[in-house]
Amino acid sequence: GKEVVIANAIIAILTIGGQQLFSFFTFSCPCHVGQNLIYGLAFLGVPALILLLVGYALNNQTWRLVTGKRSPLEGQTTPNQLLQCKLVCFVLCSITGRALVAPVTWLAVTLINGSYYVCAVSEYVPVHYYEANPNITASEHRRILAAFPCSQLVPPELTRARDEVILLLRYQSQVAGWLLIAVVVITVFLSYCLASCFSPLSFLHFRYWSSYVHNEQELFDEATDQHSRLYAMQHVKKFFGFVPGSENVKEIRIPSLREWQAISGLAFLKRVDAEHYDYSLLHDWALKESVNGKYLKTDEDP
DSSP: HHHHHHHHHHHHHHHHHHHHHHHHHOOOOOOOTTTTHHHHHHHHHHHHHHHHHHHTTOOOHHHHHHHOOOOOOGSSSSOOHHHHHHHHHHHHHHHHHHHHHHHHHHHHHHHEEEEEHHHHHGGOOOOGSSOOOSSSSSSHHHHHHTTSGGGGOOOOOGGHHHHHHHHHHHHHHHHHHHHHHHHHHHHHHHHHHHHHHHHOHHHHHHHHHHHHHHHHHHHHHHHHHHHHHHHHHHHHHHHHSSTTTTOOOOOOEOOOOHHHHOSSSSOOOOOOOOOOOEEEHHHHHHHHHHHOOOEEEEOOOO
């Protein structure tokens, strides 16, 4: 849908901006044998991995899949295991597709930029790509090549050779970046085509279903907010003796020290019975304690 496309575009733009800032302020190739590869791959892969995990964590479907359980009503019928597996696979593919937007953007932008790739593989460039002294050992060749990303460490007589090697590596990196973008675009396009071909719904029916699911979720969120507010208001009213926001409050309740201690502190979700939970300490107190205590009269016109 349009909202998904807009969200993915925003994520991609933010990732590109973050990558540029990240490269400008933090990236500095060590230009040392054995360290360039680790440093370059770390800057190339670790942020992408973090963005992938964040993409999974910020997707509500991930937590629906993790916390979802079969409905008790399903126990009355024989479950279709094949259908369940297909549904789980479909949801996983959908979640992964959304989560891959940021890491793929990061990898594509960094490869097109070329700095990380140049740093990582400079010492592995074949010797014949620059004017090498045949009397220099292989380890010395690698040391010289490892210093190529840092222009200030390269001797003047190797400046031209350095420029040729850097151009070669940037070419390889940028080609890899554009190939990655092409593969992703083709994969996404073919995925949508296959999904449409195997969908049991027509085009207009699918649009209606998408609109229904979206509207249902919005209405459910609104009802959840209002229901939880009204439910919590009953417990707050029992504790303080008045409804928050009331204009004419004639009396207020003075909670005791024991009651303050009962609702203070840390608490997990508490199971009351097979069907219900206590959501907080105040909730637990309101369900257990009777309405009593000290009340204080208030003036209607203070």
